[in-house]
Amino acid sequence: MKTKFIFPIIFLLVTSLSFAQGFREKKEKVKALKVAYITEQLNLTTEEAQKFWPIYNAFDEKQAELRHEKMRAILDRFEPGSVEKLTEKEASTLLAQMETIEENLFALRKKFIKDLQGVISAKKIIKLKKAEEDFNRELLKQMREKRRG
Template identity: 50%
Template sequence: MNIKKILPILLLISSFNFYAQSESIKDKKEQIKALKVAYLTTELDLTTKEAEKFWPVYNTFDDKQFELRHMKMKAYKQRMSEAALDKMTENQAVLLLTQMENTDEELFLLRKNYTKNLRKVLPAVKIIKLRISEEGFNRKLLHQYRDRHNKK
């Protein structure tokens, strides 16, 4: 592993501690996003030309995915508390289930369209590396979070 790959990983890991001390959720989200950008840029080894075309596509997808996952799913989760489920009629449950399936389909179509758009700006190998890198980043973030809470 060369220094070009090691340095951002070290920065990523050391930055998680700073992340943990941040005051607001918005700040935390921005810090994670900045760390993710640095991580993905390093892992994908994007050329300047690729980066100029890639980041607008990626950011649009990421924002829309966040909206779908967090806003809609949060609304569903509130309606799925144990007390709410006990009072829910079969028709209400069918409606909620249909809404959840529609959101899942929206997420699938969003990802499919995103991949189609990425193919216009990145070679297929880098798109696959992107998926692997995103999973790696999320795994490191989760491990850091778990480690921080296990120490408390």
């Protein structure tokens, strides 16, 4: 009798753990592809790469944290029908949180660019922005094609 309940629980646990691990592996694969793409697009020298990647990785991590924080704040409030339940004060508080996070993201990007200016040329910083956008666009395109196919 107990095995009827235990087996499905174990199955769900194993499935969710393997899904999480699969997600992490995919995330790492995408990150590796992004690193290779950016390195190629910027044509970094060995010296530039040694200085560039620690700055870039720190920026990328902090940016991901802020975006996650923003999404968590928003998603916690935006379940179906919950917007209508917000008081004006709660909505103002949520809006202020969102603005603060956006300001923090902007300040982070400004600091990132300033930090990079001592490492790579202004032209390569512009190329970096384009390379990131191109990579993200191509990634989304491939994801859409995979869903259709």
